[in-house]
Amino acid sequence: MAGLIPQSFIDDLLNRSDIVEVVSSRIQLKKAGKNYTACCPFHKEKTPSFSVSPDKQFYYCFGCGAGGNALGFIMDHDSLEFPQAVEELAKRAGMEVPREESGPGRKPRQPVDSPLYPLLESAAEYYRQSLKGHPARKAAVEYLKGRGLSGVIARDFGLGFAPPGWDNLMKHLGGDALQQKAMIDAGLLIENAETGRSYDRFRDRVMFPIRDSRGRVIAFGGRVLGDDKPKYLNSPETPVFHKGQELYGLYEARKANRDLDEIMVVEGYMDVIALAQQGLRNAVATLGTATSDEHLKRLFRIVPSVLFCFDGDAAGRKAAWRALESALPNLQDGRRARFLFLPEGEDPDSLVRREGTDAFRARIQQQAQPLADYFFQQLSEEADPRSLEGKAHLATLAAPLIEKIPGNNLRALMRQRLGEITGLHSEALQQMSTAAPSAAPEYDDSIYYDTASAHDEGDYYAPLTTTEPKPGSKKEWKKDWKKPGQRPDFKRPRAPRTPAAVEPPALTTLRTLLHHPELAQKVEDVSHFAAEDDTYAQLLVALLGTLQKNPKLRSLQLIARWHGTDQGRLLRALAEKEWLISADNLEQQFFDTITSLAARQRERSLETLLRKARQGELSAEEKEQLRSLLNRNSTPAISTSTGA
Numbered sequence: 001m002a003g004l005i006p007q008s009f010i011d012d013l014l015n016r017s018d019i020v021e022v023v024s025s026r027i028q029l030k031k032a033g034k035n036y037t038a039c040c041p042f043h044k045e046k047t048p049s050f051s052v053s054p055d056k057q058f059y060y061c062f063g064c065g066a067g068g069n070a071l072g073f074i075m076d077h078d079s080l081e082f083p084q085a086v087e088e089l090a091k092r093a094g095m096e097v098p099r100e101e102s103g104p105g106r107k108p109r110q111p112v113d114s115p116l117y118p119l120l121e122s123a124a125e126y127y128r129q130s131l132k133g134h135p136a137r138k139a140a141v142e143y144l145k146g147r148g149l150s151g152v153i154a155r156d157f158g159l160g161f162a163p164p165g166w167d168n169l170m171k172h173l174g175g176d177a178l179q180q181k182a183m184i185d186a187g188l189l190i191e192n193a194e195t196g197r198s199y200d201r202f203r204d205r206v207m208f209p210i211r212d213s214r215g216r217v218i219a220f221g222g223r224v225l226g227d228d229k230p231k232y233l234n235s236p237e238t239p240v241f242h243k244g245q246e247l248y249g250l251y252e253a254r255k256a257n258r259d260l261d262e263i264m265v266v267e268g269y270m271d272v273i274a275l276a277q278q279g280l281r282n283a284v285a286t287l288g289t290a291t292s293d294e295h296l297k298r299l300f301r302i303v304p305s306v307l308f309c310f311d312g313d314a315a316g317r318k319a320a321w322r323a324l325e326s327a328l329p330n331l332q333d334g335r336r337a338r339f340l341f342l343p344e345g346e347d348p349d350s351l352v353r354r355e356g357t358d359a360f361r362a363r364i365q366q367q368a369q370p371l372a373d374y375f376f377q378q379l380s381e382e383a384d385p386r387s388l389e390g391k392a393h394l395a396t397l398a399a400p401l402i403e404k405i406p407g408n409n410l411r412a413l414m415r416q417r418l419g420e421i422t423g424l425h426s427e428a429l430q431q432m433s434t435a436a437p438s439a440a441p442e443y444d445d446s447i448y449y450d451t452a453s454a455h456d457e458g459d460y461y462a463p464l465t466t467t468e469p470k471p472g473s474k475k476e477w478k479k480d481w482k483k484p485g486q487r488p489d490f491k492r493p494r495a496p497r498t499p500a501a502v503e504p505p506a507l508t509t510l511r512t513l514l515h516h517p518e519l520a521q522k523v524e525d526v527s528h529f530a531a532e533d534d535t536y537a538q539l540l541v542a543l544l545g546t547l548q549k550n551p552k553l554r555s556l557q558l559i560a561r562w563h564g565t566d567q568g569r570l571l572r573a574l575a576e577k578e579w580l581i582s583a584d585n586l587e588q589q590f591f592d593t594i595t596s597l598a599a600r601q602r603e604r605s606l607e608t609l610l611r612k613a614r615q616g617e618l619s620a621e622e623k624e625q626l627r628s629l630l631n632r633n634s635t636p637a638i639s640t641s642t643g644a
Contacts, residue, residue, distance in 0.1 A: 004099065005083065005086055005097060005098070005099065006098055008114075008239075009095075009097065009098055010071075010086065010560060011114060012095075012114065012239055012240065013086065013089055013090055013093060013095060014057075014069060014070060014071065014089075015114065015117075015212070015214075015216075015240065016093050016095070016212065016240075016242075016245070017070045017089055017092070017093060018054070018057075018070075018213040018214065019052060019053075019054065019057045019058065019059060019069060019070045019073070020036055020052055020054045021213070021298065021301040021302070022070040022073060022074065022089070022092070023036075023038075023052050023059060023070075023073055024036070024301055025092075025301055026041070026073075026077050026078075027039075027041050027050075027077075029052060030048070031258055031259055032051075034053070034054070034055060035051050035052060035053050035054070036051070036052040036054070037049075037050060037051055037052075038050045038052075040061040040063055040064060040066065041077055042061065042064055042066045042076060042077075042545075043061070043063060043064040043066075045063050049061055049062040049063035050062075050063070050066075054214075056565055056566065057069060057070070057214065057565055058562060058565045058567060059072075059073055060538055060542060062538075064545060065538070065541025065542055065544065065545045066542060066545050066546075067538065067539065067541070067542030067545075067562075067567075068542060068546065068561040068562055069561055069562050069565060069568070070089060071085050071086065071089060071560060071561055072546065072561030072562065074088055074089055075550070075561070076546070076549065081550075082553070082557050082560065092297075093245070094242075094244075094245055094294050114239060114240055115182055116182065116185060116186045116238065116239060116240050117216050117217070117218075117240065119173070119182055119183065119186050119188070120186055120188070120216075120217040120218060120219070120220075120240075121216070121217050122173060123169060123173065123186075123188050123217075123220070124158055124160065124207075124209045124217045124220075126160075126169060126172050126173070127160025127161055127162055127202075127207040127209075127220075128158060128159070128160040129160075130160060130161045130162070130163055130168075131154070131159065131160045131161035131207075134161060134163050136161075136163050136164055136204075137161050137163075139225045140161040140206050140225060143206060143223075143225060144159065144206065147270060147273075147274065147349070147353075148274070148277060148353055149273060149274075149277055150277060153273060153276055153277045156252060156256075156276070157208065157209075157249075157252060157273055157276070158209045158211075158217075159206065159207065159208060159209075159273075160206075160207035160209070161205075161206060161207060162200065162202035162203055162204065162205045162207050162222060163203070163204065164203055164204035164226075165200070165203060166199040166200060166203065167199055167200060168200060168203075169183075169188060169189075169200045169202070170183065170189060170198065170199070170200055173188075180198055183198075184198060185238060185239065186235075186238055186240075187201060187219060187220075187235035187236045187238050187241070188200070188201060188202075188235075189201060201233070201235070202220060202222040202233065203228075204224065204225050204226050204228070205222030205223055205224050205225060205233065206222065206223045206225065207220055207221070207222050208220065208221040208222070208223070208248070208269045208273075210235070210241070210246060210248055210287065211251040211252070212240075212246065212251065213250065213251060213254075214251075215251050215255070218238075218240045218241045218246070219234065219235035219238065219240075219241040219243070219246075219287075220234070220235050221233070221234050221235075221248070221269055221287070222234075223269070223270075232268070232269070232288070234287055234288055243287040243288065243289055244289050244292055244294065245292075245294045245295070245298075246287055247265075247284040247285065247286060247287075247295060247298065247299070248269055248272060248284060248285045248286075248287055249269075249272040249273075249276075249283055249284040249285060250263075250284045250298075250302075252272075252276070252281070253281055253282050253283065253284060254302065256276075256281035257281055257282065260282055260302065260303050261303055261304065261305060262282060262303055262304075262305040262306065262307055263282050263283070263284055263299050263302065263303050263305075263306055263307070264280070264282055264283045264284070264306075264307045264308075264309050265283075265284055265285070265286070265291060265295075265299075265306060265307070265308050265309065265323065266283050266284070266285050266309050266310075266347075266348050267285060267286075267310065267311070267316075267319070267347065268285055268347070268349075269285060270349045271283065271285060271309075271347055271348040271349045272284060272285050273349075274348060274349035274352055274353060275348055275349075275352055275360075278352045278353070278356070278357040278360070279357050280352070280357065280360070280361075283309075283348070284299075290319065290322045290323070290326075291308070291319070291322060291323040291326050291327075292326055293326045293329065293330070295326065296323075296326045296327050296330045297330060300330050300332075300335055304334055304335050304336065305335070305336045305337070305338070306327065306336075306337050306338070307337075307338045307339075307340060307364065307368060308320055308323045308324075308337065308338070308339050308340065309340045309342065309348055310323075310339070310340075310341060310342070311341070311342055311344075311346070311347060312341040312342050312343055312344055312346075313344060316341060316342075317341070317378075320339055320341070320374070321378060323337075323339075324337070324339070324371060324374065324375060324378075325401075327371065328401060328404045328405055329404045329405070329406065330406075331371070331405050331406065331407050331410055332406055332407045333407035333408065333409045333410055334407070335407070336370065336371065337370075337371040338368040338369060338370055338371065339368065339369045339371070339374045340363070340364055340367060340368040340369070341367075341369075348360075351363075372413075372414060372417065375398070375401075375414075376398070376417065376418075376421065379394055379397050379398050380394065380421075382394075382397065383396075383397055385421050385422065391421070391422040391423065391424075392422075394418075394421065394422060395418065395422045395424055398418050399415075399418065402414045402415055402418065504536055505589075505592075505593040505596065506536035506537050506540055506593060506597065507536050507574070508589065508593065509540055509589070509590050509593040509594065510536060510539060510540050510543070510570075510571070510574055511574040511575075512589070512590045513540065513543055513544070513547070513590070514543075514555050514558065514559075514571065514574055514575050515555070515575075516590075517547050517551075517553065517554075517555070517558070518551075519587065519590055520543070520544045520547035520548055520551075521547070521548065521551060522591075523544055523548075523594060535567075537597055539562075539567050539570070539571075540597075543558060546558065546561065555575055558571065559571045559572055559575060602629060605625070605629060606626070606629045606630070609622060609625060609626040609629065610626070613626065
């Protein structure tokens with residue numbers, strides 16, 4: 001039997017997942033301001049009311065009330081149970097789900113965000129301030145100015161400076177042994193195995209913070225200013241950083257332009273930044289690894305076109321071919337990949353500064369090769385199609401690669417072009433693709449991925465325990481009273497009283513639902529108040545809809561659907577808050593709140609329709625809705641407690 005999923009893994013998984021990418025892989029989203037919209041996949045509608053927030057990492061439908069995080073969406077859309085949804089999301093992120101056996105002596109811990117994020121952000125702020133004011137900053141400033149960078153670009157990319165010395169960052173962040181251990185885990189410090197002493201990983205380097213899709217600092221790259229080796233140094237693999245899956249500059253590119261139609265893949269940090277300095281804010285770079293399948297999956301979820309820009313030397317062409325191999329399995333119809341090779345000895349940084357932005361754009365327009373052209377050009381250099389033997393060899397190399405293309409139209413056209421070059425019929429090529437070995441050179445990507453669990457073994461996914469009053473029971477007050485009618489603090493002067501904040505009814509109802517999820521089955525239609533613009537009400541609707549679809553969900557599973565968001569933190573706090581509602585009054589309060597929300601929404605809808613009727617003509621659907629609201633003399637039919 002499968003064991004428990006460590007909560008730390010769920011935290012890490014959600015931290016690595018971008019909800020826009022997850023949702024857009026299943027439904028088509030349209031940009032609308034800061035958010036994305038679509039017609040809701042969970043109910044029929046003509047006007048989009050389904051919204052996805054990249055900043056808050058959750059979705060919500062104003063029509064039916066569905067809502068949650070990336071895990072919640074996969075559960076609802078794919079009709080999966082929670083463990084299966086975790087597996088699916090982990091597979092998408094290239095992670096393996098660890099399992100731990102539960103036991104009577106195992107005490108579950110509450111889920112928390114990784115402490116490495118604030119630690120890494122503090123380090124980034126230290127490096128930024130060092131670039132502005134450290135006595136040794138001159139060399140770093142001159143280097144950046146020499147590369148033509150402005151203060152605006154340095155600010156946008158969070159550039160910094162790691163001063164020379166062995167313990168500057170360690171002293172600045174301070175802390176005890178536990179803090180130092182966290183800094184080692186974050187890749188900020190290196191521990192000497194022999195002496196046990198720690199020292200700064202980055203010293204006398206220009207610092208490039210690496211951000212995830214949500215803008216959080218997860219690692220650093222450092223460019224040396226002296227003679228130390230290596231020239232560029234990256235953070236090691238950590239619980240929050242897997243370099244084979246991340247792309248430098250992706251967050252900055254999306255922040256600069258939410259309507260990207262093409263992303264350019266280059267080789268280094270400075271290439272990305274130099275292009276941004278010249279107004280080309282769509283470049284990203286791999287982090288010392290080959291362009292992987294995971295990289296391409298991420299990019300194609302965001303844009304329909306990817307442009308690879310490499311040096312024109314042997315190393316650049318080798319990197320380009322590996323990128324092509326990764327692109328082929330991701331080329332659905334409607335997607336494209338292009339290749340631009342720069343002159344010998346040039347890189348995007350040097351070329352764009354020498355030529356200027358317009359010339360560089362013109363070079364892309366005129367010289368970028370479509371994938372198909374580059375594909376057949378490269379293979380023709382290896383297998384000369386001017387001879388029969390060369391044609392046979394070319395077909396043997398190309399056919400298996402073409403079959404990797406998932407887009408039916410592109411695959412058919414590539415197969416047709418191969419037939420034109422070799423003279424072979426489509427049937428022969430298709431048969432060859434299954435019989436011939438793949439021409440793709442093999443290389444091991446495992447060094448770029450760390451799928452092993454690197455989390456605290458104490459963090460486990462386990463049911464949340466809450467204290468609930470038994471029906472008819474009363475609280476014991478004996479410990480709070482010395483004598484009947486007398487409290488122990490009566491003899492002391494009372495401090496001035498401060499008014500206690502009244503908990504909003506929707507908040508109380510949320511807490512009730514967390515402790516008694518079975519009440520959701522007694523609510524007939526959440527659409528009666530799904531359009532309520534109150535945050536608590538929206539969350540209530542989302543939870544009700546979720547529980548009605550999945551009645552067996554437990555409290556912690558509900559909370560996990562919103563983990564990593566403000567809503568998730570609210571639910572956690574509510575679940576842990578002391579229970580003050582008497583059991584006798586619990587159901588009544590719950591349904592009173594729902595009735596009130598439904599009535600408020602009905603009144604608001606009626607007011608909106610009446611205002612529109614005075615201003616102009618209503619549609620037939622709106623007239624019917626108005627007629628229904630006017631004829632309704634009572635609140636919507638909502639089931640209440642049976643009194644049992």
